[in-house]
Amino acid sequence: MTKPRxxxxxxxxxxxxxxxxxxxxxxxxxxELAEVHSxxxxxxxxxxxxxxxxxxxxxxxxALSQLVRVEAGKTTQLALDEPASPQKRKRRRTSSAxxxxxxAAPPAREVSLDGGEGWTSAQTVSGWIFSPTPPxxxxxxxxxSRGSARWEVSLPLNPEGFDENATCAxxxxxxxxxxxxxxxxxxxxxxxATMGLISGQLERNTISSDTAVLDDAVSMLHSKMSDPxxxxxxxxxxxxxxxxSERAEWVENLAxxxxxxxxxxxxxxALLRDDPDPADRARxxxxxxxxxxxxxxxxDGLALALDLLNRWPDDVEQDARSTAAGALGPLIAYTNWSSxxxxxxxP
Numbered sequence: 001m002t003k004p005r006x007x008x009x010x011x012x013x014x015x016x017x018x019x020x021x022x023x024x025x026x027x028x029x030x031x032e033l034a035e036v037h038s039x040x041x042x043x044x045x046x047x048x049x050x051x052x053x054x055x056x057x058x059x060x061x062x063a064l065s066q067l068v069r070v071e072a073g074k075t076t077q078l079a080l081d082e083p084a085s086p087q088k089r090k091r092r093r094t095s096s097a098x099x100x101x102x103x104a105a106p107p108a109r110e111v112s113l114d115g116g117e118g119w120t121s122a123q124t125v126s127g128w129i130f131s132p133t134p135p136x137x138x139x140x141x142x143x144x145s146r147g148s149a150r151w152e153v154s155l156p157l158n159p160e161g162f163d164e165n166a167t168c169a170x171x172x173x174x175x176x177x178x179x180x181x182x183x184x185x186x187x188x189x190x191x192x193a194t195m196g197l198i199s200g201q202l203e204r205n206t207i208s209s210d211t212a213v214l215d216d217a218v219s220m221l222h223s224k225m226s227d228p229x230x231x232x233x234x235x236x237x238x239x240x241x242x243x244x245s246e247r248a249e250w251v252e253n254l255a256x257x258x259x260x261x262x263x264x265x266x267x268x269x270a271l272l273r274d275d276p277d278p279a280d281r282a283r284x285x286x287x288x289x290x291x292x293x294x295x296x297x298x299x300d301g302l303a304l305a306l307d308l309l310n311r312w313p314d315d316v317e318q319d320a321r322s323t324a325a326g327a328l329g330p331l332i333a334y335t336n337w338s339s340x341x342x343x344x345x346x347p
Contacts, residue, residue: 005048006072012054013079027055044075050310051325053332056080067329111172111183116142119155127171127184134159136260139297142170143346146183150346151336153184154297156195156229164189165227182336182343194220195230198237199340202300209241221247224254229297232263233340236300239270255287263301265291269308285317292324295331299342302331 028037049072068078118140119130140155158166169187188196194216201207220234238244248271255268265287272284296302309325334345
């Protein structure tokens with residue numbers, strides 16, 4: 001049984017006395033990535049000990065994320081960096097002609113592909129269609145940029161599929177919002193429509209345990225040999241609804257048959273965590289620690305990994321779990337939690 005965690009304090013402030021006036025909103029998320037505070041900074045918050053993500057949005061739209069660990073019986077002070085003013089973000093000019101040219105130039109809106117692996121792409125009027133290039137040793141992803149902002153996007157491709165059944169697409173948002181906002185949306189082809197339906201409900205937070213959703217999620221998990229990525233999303237959806245344990249054998253097959261798909265191993269670890277056999281729990285923890293070194297396909301996979309690391313029973317391997325949770329920091333701090341597939345900002 002997991003012991004209740006002791007509390008500590010967290011105070012979020014600016015790097016200078018006037019810094020916080022540059023931030024429009026502060027959000028604090030716990031180790032389950034649930035929002036525990038949203039609003040102005042400066043107050044002290046009593047929080048259970050553990051890892052937290054502090055997200056700040058500047059008046060300009062610039063985003064900042066930092067991880068902080070709250071210790072029991074202590075007050076942790078987190079000083080955020082000052083957001084860059086528009087003047088500081090501009091390059092140095094050499095003449096009044098440069099001044100006029102820069103002031104007249106519209107903001108950068110074009111989205112570019114900057115690299116990645118595990119795919120080929122074809123440009124369309126609205127974005128790109130991606131096709132898989134297996135075999136895989138890791139989750140395929142693409143690097144995108146617009147202006148000075150960059151993102152890494154996990155691509156839910158199907159290496160077992162053919163033609164459009166193997167693909168997914170990214171469509172650009174036009175007109176794009178502020179530079180710091182992810183400028184693309186993920187689309188699935190008609191042959192993978194169930195993935196699109198489930199993803200849409202997850203994005204809108206309208207997922208429920210009604211018969212149709214359960215049937216779709218079970219069908220996706222059952223399709224592990226023909227579409228392992230869909231199976232992983234189906235498994236994560238069933239776990240979210242508390243109905244994964246009945247499909248343990250399918251999850252085991254997914255994790256063992258497609259080791260590159262990190263989410264499958266995380267799901268198996270979640271099932272083994274509650275196994276009465278200590279040997280199986282130890283196997284689950286080993287899987288979890290290994291999976292935590294790699295990039296998942298889905299944001300729910302990342303959230304589940306962090307939750308398991310912080311709440312594994314028996315208080316075993318605490319140092320290893322703490323180290324693994326800290327190593328997830330670059331992903332956790334810069335994840336766009338409104339996306340179902342994992343989208344992280346590149347600092």
